[in-house]
Amino acid sequence: MSLKSRLRNSVPARWRRSFRALRADLQLMRELLIDWRIFRRWSGLHEQDAQPVIEARILKTYHRLEKGLALAQPRPGFGPDAVALLLHDLDTYLDLHGPDHVTRAAINTLQAYLQFNARHDLPMAALRSRCDALAARQDGAAPHAEGGVLALQRAQVQALAAGGFEQVAASRYSVRQFAPGTVSQQALEAAVRCAMKAPSVCNRQSGVVYAVRDRGLQQRLLAHQNGNRGFGDQADLVLVVGARLTSFLTVGERYQAWIDGGLFAMSLLHGLHAQGLGSCCLNWSVMRGQDRALKREAGLADDIEIMMLVAVGHLPEQFTVAQSPRRPLAEVLHTLG
Numbered sequence: 055m056s057l058k059s060r061l062r063n064s065v066p067a068r069w070r071r072s073f074r075a076l077r078a079d080l081q082l083m084r085e086l087l088i089d090w091r092i093f094r095r096w097s098g099l100h101e102q103d104a105q106p107v108i109e110a111r112i113l114k115t116y117h118r119l120e121k122g123l124a125l126a127q128p129r130p131g132f133g134p135d136a137v138a139l140l141l142h143d144l145d146t147y148l149d150l151h152g153p154d155h156v157t158r159a160a161i162n163t164l165q166a167y168l169q170f171n172a173r174h175d176l177p178m179a180a181l182r183s184r185c186d187a188l189a190a191r192q193d194g195a196a197p198h199a200e201g202g203v204l205a206l207q208r209a210q211v212q213a214l215a216a217g218g219f220e221q222v223a224a225s226r227y228s229v230r231q232f233a234p235g236t237v238s239q240q241a242l243e244a245a246v247r248c249a250m251k252a253p254s255v256c257n258r259q260s261g262v263v264y265a266v267r268d269r270g271l272q273q274r275l276l277a278h279q280n281g282n283r284g285f286g287d288q289a290d291l292v293l294v295v296g297a298r299l300t301s302f303l304t305v306g307e308r309y310q311a312w313i314d315g316g317l318f319a320m321s322l323l324h325g326l327h328a329q330g331l332g333s334c335c336l337n338w339s340v341m342r343g344q345d346r347a348l349k350r351e352a353g354l355a356d357d358i359e360i361m362m363l364v365a366v367g368h369l370p371e372q373f374t375v376a377q378s379p380r381r382p383l384a385e386v387l388h389t390l391g
């Protein structure tokens with residue numbers, strides 16, 4: 055027996071376990087500190103004026119307007135703070151960077167917002183002239199006529215959802231208007247089976263779905279979430295999508311729950327769409343206190359990390375969705391060699 059093995063065997067097993075636990079804790083702390091440094095260095099947490107950060111803020115803000123316009127009954131004049139922030143960021147961005155597909159979609163959305171308000175006798179002359187001035191600065195950017203809302207018909211969406219995968223993916227939108235009617239258990243199970251087919255690290259299958267049908271509990275859960283105003287209460291079904299942390303074993307896997315849980319959630323959305331249902335993810339990037347409160351309300355175990363909530367319901371015969379335009383392919387697909 056080597057000296058190393060003899061030394062190891064001379065230490066009681068209990069101490070060896072404690073030592074391993076301490077070493078893992080120290081590793082975890084070091085990794086979290088590194089994550090903290092990377093995040094604060096590269097994210098928009100502290101850096102407010104870099105071009106990609108302003109771009110992200112413009113995307114986020116104009117999408118707030120798109121989402122508002124995609125409700126069954128948008129409130130005339132909604133979101134004045136979003137409009138003010140968007141105008142300010144668009145001016146700065148156009149000064150720094152010039153026009154591109156992001157500014158075009160944002161300006162198109164502002165124009166859709168103006169049209170909606172004009173239909174409700176809110177002409178908003180000052181905003182119109184700011185918008186015209188921004189549109190004039192847009193000249194020369196790549197044509198990209200997206201941004202605002204899109205009118206759809208249930209029959210058209212369901213026909214596409216029943217087609218090949220490219221059609222299924224292209225015809226899924228976040229839906230924020232629902233027709234009355236119960237989502238059948240059969241349809242829900244079929245969608246969850248799609249989610250279960252998502253790949254996961256070493257096939258650990260950490261994904262879980264909690265279906266909430268009780269109206270009272272739905273409302274109590276949705277009250278913890280910020281992004282469902284104006285449509286959450288129309289959903290027939292609220293899903294809590296989570297991943298079990300107990301499936302992950304090493305410090306290196308500390309974010310695997312969100313990777314596997316994200317893939318699981320995406321497959322669930324496609325599954326719901328393939329069933330001809332409408333759905334909208336509801337963001338759950340929250341502080342731990344808010345997370346604890348939701349878990350307590352829902353009665354979820356501590357080892358569950360919540361990925362998101364999802365509002366689900368039947369599609370109205372005709373409805374609008376936020377266009378949520380995508381970046382040009384060249385910004386996403388890069389060939390390295």
Ligand SMILES: Cc1cc2nc3c(=O)[nH]c(=O)nc-3n(C[C@H](O)[C@H](O)[C@H](O)COP(=O)(O)O)c2cc1C
Nearest residue numbers: 121226227228280281282334335336337338362378
């Ligand atoms: C994790 C996540 C959280 C989201 N949270 C919300 C939300 O709280 N409220 C909302 O109306 N939309 C929410 N969305 C929907 C996005 O706005 C939408 O997916 C995006 O604009 C792309 O549009 P599409 O889903 O129609 O393709 C969320 C999407 C994701 C992936």
